[in-house]
Amino acid sequence: MKVAYVYIAPDIRGGVERFIIETEKRLRSFGCQVKLFCNRFNPSNAFRELVQMDKEVVPHRLDLFGRFRMYYSMKAIRAATLKANEWKPDIIMLGAGFLWTKYILRGVDAPAVSRVHVPVPVEHGPVNRIYRWLTSLESIERESLKYKPIICNSEFTKRMILRLEPNADVRVLYSGVDTEFFKPTWEDKGYIYLNGRFQRYKNQLLAIRALRDSKYSLILSGYARRDSPDDTKYYGEILRETRGVSNIRIVENPLMEEIRALYQAASVVLVTSVGDPISPLVCLEAMACGKPVLG
Structure with missing residues (x-):
């Protein structure tokens, strides 16, 4: 066919x-x-x-x-x-x-x-x-x-x-994830994880402002689109607000294997999107890796 x-x-x-x-x-x-x-x-x-x-x-x-x-x-x-x-x-x-x-x-x-x-x-x-x-x-x-x-x-x-x-x-017809790829390893390295494209409606700045200089570690990963002025401007704001902040790390343009590993070792996964229409795959992927989701 x-x-x-x-x-x-x-x-x-x-x-x-x-x-x-x-x-x-x-x-x-x-x-x-x-x-x-x-x-x-x-x-x-x-x-x-x-x-x-x-x-x-x-x-x-x-x-x-x-x-x-x-x-x-x-x-x-x-x-x-x-x-x-x-x-x-x-x-x-x-x-x-x-x-x-x-x-x-x-x-x-x-x-x-x-x-x-x-x-x-x-x-x-x-x-x-x-x-x-x-x-x-x-x-x-x-x-x-x-x-x-x-x-x-x-x-x-x-x-x-x-x-x-x-x-x-x-x-x-609901979206799904590959549970042969996204699966739990039951690691917990004590950080909070947020994965998503660096776009304003993904609202990563909410997590950054809430957690910077706190006792919690935050890892952000996502795709930084360079051909969109709006996305480039927003990503620039993220970089400025995390510059010199010791408890926040950014992983830009990760491979799927990196994203999976970050899910598997997180304590909790955040979803900060404002009205995300896709029924975020992040939720399904995180749960497939055995991680709780807050959003």
Whole structure:
């Protein structure tokens, strides 16, 4: 069976990218041939497993001077999906763009399933409503919500979708972790561990300000994205606030083996995200390693 997985830019070392890796690994174990189709891929930023994965990059503009991201993302995903359709897959998995399936799948022969990783905004301001009308996003989204089924990652995401379309056919498929990889060793080296991309909504500064100069050791690990001004600014704040603080250590861009070892030797794992929509994999990974989670 040939499975095409479509996603915009799987190169930022987050939960979605980890889901793609696990999906490819599980499908391959069943004898499936999996190929990734995307619009951008920077191997220097991406997980090792995604670098090695069979893929085709379909370059496309993703915004216009930092604006109109939804419109250009919709067109980019369609371009990748059309290229995936040329591969003659048995099924296409859309990892993004569920709100635009009416447009994305026009003229696509292969059956497709759309999986939603993040909830969508329900309220739009006056300027955004005009933009959505001019680009036809409003009507495309209204029709796309009738696509059946819509698969999402949590009950929270399901409720958000049903606020947009009460009659939508939404089904929950929870994320999972590899318990052969993440497993307990029952070590405890006495530190608190926080793992996550260095982005403002991950809220690492909360843990830093609460624990610096305390009697507790804190280890932060995560991916510092250099091509995002917002992320770069936030990571700079983290570095400034931890400079010279003896009880806080930062592990930048760790390998999965390093992350596992840090889970296994921690006393407790923190989740400080503000409204994380992914049902954080950190919670599942920490518990698989036998560690309590606070968040």
